[in-house]
Amino acid sequence: MNILAFSGSLRKDSFNTALLDAFVAAAPEDVSIERADISTLPLFNEDAEAAFPQAAADLKAKIRAADGLLIATPEYNRSIPGVLKNAIDWTSRPYGDNAWDGKPVYVIGASIGPVSAAIAQYDLKKVMLYLNAHVLGQPEFHLGLAQGKFDAAGVLTDEDSKGYVRKALEAFVSHIRMVTARPS
Ligand code: FNR
Numbered sequence: 001m002n003i004l005a006f007s008g009s010l011r012k013d014s015f016n017t018a019l020l021d022a023f024v025a026a027a028p029e030d031v032s033i034e035r036a037d038i039s040t041l042p043l044f045n046e047d048a049e050a051a052f053p054q055a056a057a058d059l060k061a062k063i064r065a066a067d068g069l070l071i072a073t074p075e076y077n078r079s080i081p082g083v084l085k086n087a088i089d090w091t092s093r094p095y096g097d098n099a100w101d102g103k104p105v106y107v108i109g110a111s112i113g114p115v116s117a118a119i120a121q122y123d124l125k126k127v128m129l130y131l132n133a134h135v136l137g138q139p140e141f142h143l144g145l146a147q148g149k150f151d152a153a154g155v156l157t158d159e160d161s162k163g164y165v166r167k168a169l170e171a172f173v174s175h176i177r178m179v180t181a182r183p184s
Contacts, residue, residue, distance in 0.1 A: 001176060003033045004066035008073040008084035008109075008120075010039050015110040015146035016072035016117075022156035022165045023070060031173060033070065036062060040088035049094050049165060056090040060099040063091055068104040068176040069133070075111050075120035084124075092131055100131040104179040106172040108141035116144030136175045141168050 005024075007017040024033045033093075040055045042048065063069060073080050077103045107124050109117030121140070128135045141164070143149065149158035156162055 001031045001173060002038050002065070002073075003027075003031065003068045003070050003172075003176075004039060004062055005033050005070040006036050006072070006084065006087065008071070008081045010083055014074070014110070015076050015143070015150065018109065018150050018154035018156065019068065019072050019110045019143055019146075019165075021154065022162065023169055025156075026162070026166045026169050027168065031169075034062075034066075036087075038083060041090055041115055044086050044089045044093075047143070052094070053090070054117045056093075058096075058105045059087065060091045063099040063103065067180060068106065068121070068172060069100070069108050070108065070172065071124060072108045073107065073120050073124050075113075075115065075117035078119045079123045080120045083125075088127060088131075096107055098131055100128065100133045101128075102179075104131050104172075105133040106136045106141075106168070106175070108143070108168065110143035110146040112145065112147050114144045116142035118142055132184075134175070134179045136172055139164075139168055139171055 005020045007020055009016045029032050042053055105128050107121050109121045111117040123133050149161050151157045
């Protein structure tokens with residue numbers, strides 16, 4: 001099983017990127033989790049769709065080839081970061097060629113506050129539902145007060161959170177199996 005993972009933060013020491021690394025570390029042998037690069041995409045401009053950017057076309061192909069998509073979003077001003085929305089907008093276009101259609105998706109998030117990106121996660125779930133992705137509802141994944149849960153190298157060290165990551169990944173793998181086993 002092949003999962004493509006998106007971090008909504010471009011920051012080098014991002015907790016959301018480090019959280020994805022914790023999912024990678026928890027993955028069983030038959031599950032591979034690869035990080036998507038959204039940093040090279042141009043700013044979305046509908047005029048540019050006619051000469052579709054190669055970086056966006058490549059990302060769409062990776063989304064379509066993946067069995068599932070894992071998205072870790074920070075919360076910026078109670079919503080998702082612009083860089084993440086930019087990537088979603090490119091990969092949903094041109095109209096009628098939305099790469100997220102029918103894909104199993106799991107939304108997770110980390111923040112330094114106690115709200116743990118919950119509001120941003122709900123905004124992202126709304127976007128994913130509109131794009132007809134199969135969004136996993138439970139378990140919700142909230143990593144609040146993230147600054148106390150990783151070591152200086154960005155490794156998740158909080159034992160409760162590590163258990164939470166293992167259970168969440170198991171649930172997502174089951175969700176992917178259920179969605180992909182459905183007749184189309
Ligand atoms: C934030 N932060 C933040 N946190 C939160 O819980 N709710 C919020 O609405 C916001 N708003 C916000 C806006 C902007 C522009 C920034 C830069 C930050 C703090 C945020 O949780 C913190 O910076 C995280 O560390 C961002 O995630 P990464 O980069 O560590 O993955």
